[in-house]
Amino acid sequence: MDPDSTDPRAAARPPHVPADLPRLLRHHVGGEDVDSLDGATFEVLDPVTGETYLHAAAGQAADVDRAVAAARHAFEDGPWPRMLPRERSRVLHRVADLVEQRDARLAELESFDSGLPITQALGQARRAAENFRFFADLVVAQRDDAYKVPGRQLNYVNRKPVGVAGLITPWNTPFMLESWKLGPALATGNTVVLKxxxxxxxxxxxxAGIFAEAGVPTGVFNLVHGLGEEAGDALVRHPGVPLISFTGESRTGQVIFANAAPHLKGLSMELGGKSPAVVFADADLDAAIDATIFGVFSLNGERCTAGSRILVQREVYDEFVERYAAQARRVVVGPPHDPATEVGALVHPEHVAKVLRYIEIGRTEGRLVAGGGPPEGLAGSSYVAPTVFADVAPDARIFQEEIFGPVVAITPFDTDAEALALANGVRYGLAAYLWTTDLRRAHTFAQSVEAGMVWLNSNNVRDLRTPFGGVKASGLGHEGGYRSIDFYTHQQAVHVTLGDVHQPTFGKEGRPS
Structure with missing residues (x-):
């Protein structure tokens, strides 16, 4: 392990613990913080030390029932769905203001809880505010279809909020991804239960505190903590929740799909990924290396859109591998709260063990050129050095399976057709990245690659106006921009006759006796 990639002072530092941490997290239902009905809790671990730092209420079906009832009451009897879009927009802009005002504290807590580097956690907190601003503006500017048949009929679309939205979010960038779902769900007039x-x-x-201070009515936002197979499953199965938005593993998505089917729920699921980054010989290698380093090692590698398979044309393959490995060894691994840290602590001991198992598998499937396990000189057991395997065959497990950590597989190719076959040769289809100066090749490849999103000579920069989602095992449906508005609303077609009624008439004369 290159000593430049760790902070030599880190081993001597005590772990950072934010001030005023709670000891118990409770559910938030109908405007009140409440314990689980059976009093059950579960442990939450500090990623750096692996030690329990608080307990959270462990929601069960009865707790979900209580939260759904509160959300349903707020939807049916409260003001939120009946407010004008401009009124809801003002409230959501106040939410964004509060998030921005508290971004440093939010980032500190997020970094401590997830292991994300503090600078990246701060960026995610600010993105959360922008998500609310975007949907607050969109719901006001939104226009719907209207068609006129001259002199005969006017046809238009009337949108209605669906009701209680069930939101199930992941652990990799939790606050930002919660905002990604909360923003459009609330902007369109729904009430929510967040798990x-x-x-x-x-x-x-x-x-809960942010929404209350911003003026979101009581019962519009409800929160149930708990395990996915308990609280999450109860939310998915609940007959009073007509739609579920889920971000997480593909296997969990399959379970949700099956359990939601009897209720014919609306589903939006952004699932796993094993995204290719394709580097052609004519690419700007400096830009491609910087982007692919960031694309897999930012957020500790715990990102669904990570370009964790790098496909490099053979003419530049050796140079790329050498330069990429050297730069990966210089990535700064350190305590999450240190502003110099680029890769922090992985989220949980279970996840660390999973990533390390894949690294051991990778030793038999590729040539290890950087990393390979925990870095030297860091206290704690949750750090994994940026790990790079070269010469990885397309049937290797580290090529095919989502690792969700700071591990990348590099594979050579010769032709455009081979690159496309390699890119499409996995069960996932979330994102793809392409590096070339040939404009025709770039667009041709983009049309053929099996991915919900493609970045050409670009890193993963999100434009909320565009759809976000994947194909194959990477998801079902899309959100972002008007796709989110579509998902969180019913679209009712209204037809109005103008002037005389134009229609066939049956039975006017009757049959002769």
Whole structure:
């Protein structure tokens, strides 16, 4: 392990613990913080030390019932669905203001709870505010279809909020991804029940205070902590929740799909990924290396859109591998709260063990050129050095399976057709990245690659106006921009006759006797 990639002072530092941490996280139902009805709790671990730092209420079906009832009451009897879009927009802009005002505290808690580097956690907190601003503006500017048949009929679309939205979020960038769902669900007039990931419940509990201060009516936002197979499953199966938005593993998505089917729920699921980054010989290698380093090692590699398979044309393959490995060894691994840290602590001991198992598998499937396990000189057991395997065959497990950590597989190719076959040769289809100066090749490849999103000579920069989602095992449906508005609303077609009624007439004369 290159000593430049770790902070030599880190081993001597005591772990950072934010001030005023709660000891118990409770559910938030109908405007009140409440314990689980059976009093059950579960442990939440500090990623750096692996030690329990708080307990959270462990929601069960009865707790979900209570939250759904509160959300349903707020939807049927409260003002939120009946407010004008401009009125809801003002409230959501106040939410964004509060998030921005508290971004440093949000980032500190998020970094501590998830292991994300503090600078990246701060960026995610600011993105959360922008998500609310975007949907607050969109719901006001939104226009719907209207068609006139001259002199005969006017046809238009009337949108209605669906009701209680069930939101199930992951642990990798929890606060930001919660905002990604909360923003459009609330902007369109729905009420919500949020079930955050059990590994990282801390920042989710801040939403209740933010919403109350911003003026969101009581009962519009409800929160149930708990395990996915308990609280999450109860939310998916609940007959009073007509739609579920889920971000997480593909296997969990399959379970949700099956359990939601009897109720014919609306589903939006952004699932796993094993995204290719394709580097052609004519690419700007400096830009491609910087982007692919960031694309897999930012957010500790715990990102669904990570370009974790790098496909490099053979003419530049050796140079790329050498330069990429050298730069990966220089990535700064350190305590999450240190502003110099680029890769922090992985979220949970279970996840660390999974990533390390894949690294051991990778030793038999590729040539290890950087990393390979925990870095030297860091206290704690949750750090994994940026790990790079070269010469990885397309049937290797580290090529085919989502690792969700700071591990990348590099594979050579010769032709455009081979690159496309390699890119499409996995069960996932979330994102793809392409590096070339040939404009025709770039667009041709983009049309053929099996991915919900493609970035050409670009890193993963999100434009909320565009759809976000994947194909194959990477998801079902899309959100972002008007796709989110579509998902969180019923679209009712209204037809109005103008002037005389134009229609056939049956039975006017009757049959002769």
């Amino acid at each position: 955050p990931a059990e590994f990282t419940p801390l920042s989710a509990s801040l939403w």
